[in-house]
Amino acid sequence: KDQIDVEVAAIHIDHGLQQESPAWSRHCSDYCRQLDIPLETVSLSLQSVSGESLEAQAREARYATIQQLMQPGEILLTAHHRDDQAETLLLNLMRGSGVKGLAAMPPLRHFAEGWLARPLLEISRSEIEAYATEHKLKWIDDPSNALTDFNRNYLRHEILPGLTQRWPAAAASIADSASHLAEAAQLLDQESYKLLTGMIAAPGRLQLEPLLQQPRAWQKLLLRHWLQQLGLPPPPRKRLAGFVQQLTADSQRIPQINWSGVELRRYNNQLYAGRRPPQHDATTEIEWRTEQPLKLPSQLGELQMLEGRHQRLMVRFRREGDSMRWHSHQRSLKSIFRQLEIPPWQRSRIPLIVDNGAIIAIADLAYADETTLHLDWRRQS
Template identity: 40%
Template sequence: MSFSPDHLLNTLSKFSLPTGYLIGFSGGMDSHVLLYAMVVLGERLPAPLRAIHVDHGLQSQSTTWAGHCQSVCRKLNIPLETFSLQLKPIKGESLEAVAREARYGVLAREIRPGEMLLTAHHQDDQAETLLLQLLRGAGLSGLAAMPELTRFDKGIHARPLLDSTRDELTRYATDVGLHWIEDASNQNIEFDRNYLRHQVVPLLKARWPAMSRTLSRSAGHCAEADRLIEALLSRELEQIHDPADGTRCVSLLNALPAGQLAALLRLWIGRSGYALPGSAILERIITEVLGSRLDGNPLVSWRGAEIRRYRDRLYLMSPLPSFDPCHSLVWRGESELSLPAGLGTLRFQDNQGVAGVSPEPGRYRIRFRQGGETCRPLGRGINKKIKHLLQEAGVLPWMRERVPLLEVDGEIAEIIGVCRCEPDGQAPIFRHLKITWNCPLPWRRQPPVKKPD
């Protein structure tokens, strides 16, 4: 079998029509073949073509690679955007993983709605990925290796070269006279993938020459089985889902067999767009979060995600931004005020819905709870701790210090979004003031939605 632009077009024709093609172009042989073949196809493609180059900044000569890519794209008359990264891995993090995440972060940001990102992963890459996943003890999803087609941010990510080997692509590149970059770091066997590629795979291929093809076929079987299991689990996932706030029911989860529980958690996390946790993290979620007391406030975090529990509900979310509860804002009559730490905005109106009330300067302040505050809720006639009022209102424990308070002349006049209070020196203007908190984060327990019988 040999690679050709027609072969590539046959693969692309299986996919839905995109608004455009975005080629991930490193300047190496694989991506150069992909870019060149797409240019050869030219008007036979149903959408326009552009390229993107991401410099990880890990090699001293990498700055010249962007110039090479620009030169290639200029000759091919293809628009190219280049991006440079400054990677700072935390101690213990894999440099390969950090670079990959940073690269895909740029690609996700730059892809346009409906566009198809094309990357040049080939059959040998797929075989290496399967071996790496086996050595990491991955489950079925991991053994499915790299999907040919998957959703990617605002568009689609396709790998149209997965049925072509490295040797086939190299022969094509040589035949058409391509000149590409050789990344010296690809020879560094300190990296796991390079060790497999240079030390292990040649031995396996000497005994089993079709190894890459057969391992890729195994990855395909795993992907098919994974899709079947996901379809079967989807109904279970729906049963434990609360449509009011997207949470999951802890008691229903805890009633499931251990294997099914772990599979459902992985499915939920993956479908929500977060990185899948490893086995150790998953075990912590089951024991520390699902197994905690009803009045506990457990938390398990991993890369870019965290799971928390409140009462009988499980919350999957991005890590909360850092927050200073001593932060305060003076309201000077604006119709809208931005809050810190991703807490959204406050909208001010009079009770007839007219935006922009003019208070006396300095009398109205937005602040946050620091502990021990009390207020007298409207109509209740007694002082209560704000902490207890937040609990009564079902405010999530990790959000209680982030609920904005309106202070008038130094007294709490409103727990915004929860209740109004009766400060002694309440100004007349306050009684005509309506404040709406538009918070992008889940901050209070929503009453469950009744499901139809």
């Protein structure tokens, strides 16, 4: 830290999975005190999650904790090395990953409001151990790293040694392949970004026609990139492939897939993606004194009067047979929603403003004839 004139701090995460973990925390504390490096120690209490390995839970909890501790612009440095990179590629290969997964770990990526860097990614484990021994550095080996019950440890102790015996540069060659795949993934990312720019209709909406002009493989890739841009997890590969096949089906149908709390659907030649909304009681009625904004239930956002006479109104949601006088005709809400191109699954969650039993506004989307209100519906993102 003296040579490069930067502030350095350390983070130690105690997962609470080993009896020796208090001693490990003391080791980190003593070491950082000797080097005059501030240390943040956090103890975790992991809960068993069905269908998820303890190894994956610990990793997710560790990174989530570090993410909360990092300040904007800070850089997290991890000690992942070339052998780790080879293991990661092999693990992802066993999972059937695509180009991005087989690119393994990037040397630098955005993380929290800063960066995550892996400066040792091109250095082997043996080189690091030799350096530590030569400079008499003290370290602790986690005994769980010897357990071959964990997939990564199985690769490390059972598979890679055999590969290295046959091909001495196996780990380096595998890591090189990851680097080549990372370059290919970057090119695909750049091209996907260009193509998506002309397809996005609105936040969470994608135009279908230009997507269908692309080859099937590009369709799946573009959908994955679009979902990633929205901050949504990727769908299972087979489900996405099945959904893409349905996109050329009868336009009256509304194909959809659901996964991990996310919904992806087609409607009116557009795709809609977003997190599944919470359950909503459509029978709810709320009195609204319009001089104050109205907070809506079920994460539906807030209504505010921008123009109009302050009064006492009712806010409710769609019912069978609802209608409103709109464009000089009494029209059913169903026909108005169709003209506004509002997808069917969203209609029951749109607040209706009622005065003396008559619907005078559909949120801020449509107003009854002769209504002087002007509203703002701030949807909750």
